[in-house]
Amino acid sequence: MRLILLGPPGAGKGTQAVSISEKYKIPHISTGDIFRYNIKNQTELGEKAKAYMDQGLLVPDEVVVEIVEDRLKDQDCKQGFLLDGFPRTVNQAEALEAVLKGMSTGLDKVINIEVDKEILVRRAVGRRICKNCGATYHIEFNPPGKPGICDKCSGELYQRDDDNEKTVGKRIEVYLDETQPLIDFYQEKGKLVTINGNNDIAVVFDKIIESLEGRD
Ligand code: AP5
Ligand code: ZN
Numbered sequence: 448m449r450l451i452l453l454g455p456p457g458a459g460k461g462t463q464a465v466s467i468s469e470k471y472k473i474p475h476i477s478t479g480d481i482f483r484y485n486i487k488n489q490t491e492l493g494e495k496a497k498a499y500m501d502q503g504l505l506v507p508d509e510v511v512v513e514i515v516e517d518r519l520k521d522q523d524c525k526q527g528f529l530l531d532g533f534p535r536t537v538n539q540a541e542a543l544e545a546v547l548k549g550m551s552t553g554l555d556k557v558i559n560i561e562v563d564k565e566i567l568v569r570r571a572v573g574r575r576i577c578k579n580c581g582a583t584y585h586i587e588f589n590p591p592g593k594p595g596i597c598d599k600c601s602g603e604l605y606q607r608d609d610d611n612e613k614t615v616g617k618r619i620e621v622y623l624d625e626t627q628p629l630i631d632f633y634q635e636k637g638k639l640v641t642i643n644g645n646n647d648i649a650v651v652f653d654k655i656i657e658s659l660e661g662r663d
Pocket of ligand 1: 479508534584645
C-alpha cells in the first residue's frame with residue numbers, strides 16, 4: 448500500500464502512522480523525524496533544517512524532495528510506504544508524482560486528518576516524546592504511567608522545540624497557506640479520503656482502516 452498522511456500540525460499523523468505502518472508492514476517515512484534525527488546528530492542537513500523548523504517555516508522544497516526521493520529507492524519501500532508530513536506544498540506533490548512515475552508506480556490513497564484548530568494547539572503543546580524510542584505521549588490525552596517516563600522503554604520524555612504556542616500558531620498558518628491546497632490536488636486525482644481526527648486515537652485509527660479497506 449502506498450499512502451500519504453495529510454493534516455495540520457498536531458492532527459495525529461505521527462500517532463496514526465505508527466499503527467498503520469505496523470498493520471500493513473510498510474515503512475513509516477516522516478520528513479519531520481528525518482530532520483530531527485539530523486539535528487540531534489548535528490549533520491549539515493540538520494543545521495540547515497533547524498533554522499526553518501524553529502520558526503515554524505517549511506524547509507525548502509529542493510532539500511526535502513531529494514531526501515524523500517532517495518528514501519523511496521530503498522528496498523523496503525518496494526512493497527509500499529506511508530509518507531507522514533510529505534508532501535507539504537503543491538511543488539513537492541508534483542515532484543512526488545514524477546518520482547513515482549519514474550518508478551512505474553503511484554499512490555493508493557491520501558488520508559486527510561481534519562481536526563479543529565483549538566484542539567491542534569492543545570495537542571501540540573502537550574505532546575511529549577521519548578528521547579530513547581521516539582514514542583509519543585500527551586500530558587492530558589495520552590499520558591504515560593509515570594510522568595516524564597516512557598512506558599515502553601523507561602526513557603526520558605522531552606518536548607519538541609517547535610511545540611510552544613507561538614511556533615505552533617505559525618505552523619498552522621503555514622499549513623493553511625502552503626499545504627491545505629493539496630486537499631484539492633488529491634481530491635481531483637480521486638485519491639483523497641477525509642477522516643474526522645477530533646475523536647479518540649483508537650476511533651480515528653478504526654476509521655482510517657475502514658476507509659482504506661472500503662468498508663465505509
Ligand atoms: P513535522 O514533524 O511533520 O510536524 P507537523 O506536521 O507539524 O506535525 P506534528 O508532528 O506536529 O503532528 P502530528 O500530526 O504528527 O501529531 P501527533 O501524532 O504527534 O514537521 C516539523 C517541521 O519540519 C515543519 O514545521 C517543517 O519546518 C519541517 N518539515 C517537515 N516536513 C517537511 C516538508 N515536507 N517540507 C518542508 N518542511 C518540512 O499528535 C500530536 C499530539 O496529540 C501527541 O501528543 C499525541 O499523543 C496527541 N494525539 C494524537 N492523536 C490524538 C487523538 N485522536 N486524541 C487525543 N490526542 C491525540
Ligand atoms: Zn521510549
